[in-house]
Amino acid sequence: MIIVSVVLALLASLGNAAASVLQRRAAATDPAGPPGSPLLGRLRFIRRRSWRWGAGLLVVSGAAQALALATGPLSVVQPVMTTELLFTLVLAAVVFRRPPGARTWWAFLGMALGLAAFLLLASPAGGVETVPPRRWLAGAVPAAAVSIVLAVVGMRLQGSARAAVLGSVTAIGFAFTAALIKDTLGLVSGGAGALFATWQIYTAAAVGLGSFLMLQATLRAGSLAASQPALTLGDSLLSVVLGVALFGERIDLGWRMLPEVASLGLIAFASVQLSRSPLVSGKEEQRW
Known part of the structure; x- marks a missing residue:
């Protein structure tokens, strides 16, 4: 089942990347109107077919991620979702007709190798389908407190520091959203109607929306290179922790801890290099 969840997570990442590139392409070929124009005039690019395809892909990728969470460990699915950066690079290079430079390709290879090494070394497995309420309480309260403190601190900072801190808050929100979705799917056994009888789905929607809004603040705060590592x-890291703490998933540590940390460091370094590429950051479409 882990192979199935990995494939689904890869498809979800591919869908997210394709949606991002398509919607960027739509915005680049049909720029927004001037600030004083009516709202529909400023958002006229949403009428383009490429933008609508991108919106549809976001729905499909969301479903694929949910299925991945339903069939595999949280500590596998969320780290695999980081491949969205890699897919974005490749697809943007095709759409905007500009091949990445050698340094970007090295970053691409480094991130792929780092992710593969971490998953092979950690070997996440096992876990329960549902989370007891006391575990949610023990995990959510400290996370909420940390998020509030980081958000307050981040709003007082400027530039790259602000982007990095707000990026950390966003990451906490996305990790908990994925965990809540997984718990919801584990609880539902009586059909689609039972889905809306769980508190987890409403909490996931609220946390997910809040995380999306925080992401927008993060992207406005500073460069993608500053926020992307966070x-x-x-x-990824919090999802691994939540997988172990909430769902009882198992990861291999011991002598493997040092190479696991090294592989995570490689992912962090490569993500910074990738996020500096115009193809990933979204600056490339300014050529159109």
Whole structure:
């Protein structure tokens, strides 16, 4: 089943990357109107077919991620979702017709190798389908407190520091959203109607919306290179922790801890290099 969840997570990452590139392409070929124009005039690019395809892909990728969480450990699915950066690079290079430079390709290879090494070394497995309420209480309260403190501190900072701190808050939100979705799917056995009888689905929607809004603040605060390591590693690492603490998933540590930390460091370094590429950051479409 882990192979199935990995494939589904890869498909979800591919869908997210394709949606991002398509919607960027739509915005680049049909720029927004001037600030004083009506709202529909400023958002006229949403009428383009490429933007609508991107919106549809986001729905499909969300379903694929949910299925991945339903069939595999949280500590596998969320780290695999970091491949969205890699897919974004490749697809943007095709759409905007500009091949990445050698340094970007090395970063691509480094991130892929780092992720593969971490998953092979940690070997996440096992776990329960549902989370007892006391575990949610023990995990959510400290996370909420840390998020509030980081958000307050982040709003007082400027530039890269602000982007990095707000990126950490966003990562916490996304990790908990994924955990709540997984718990919801584990609880539902009586059909689609029972889905809306669980508190987890409403909490996941609220946390997910809040995380999306925090992401927008993060992206406005500073460069993607400043926020991406926090977004990428924060989501992945916290998801591994939540997988172990909430769902009882098992990861191999011991002598493997040092190479696991090294592989995470490689992912962090590569994500910074990738996020500096115009193809990933979204600056490339300014050529159109």
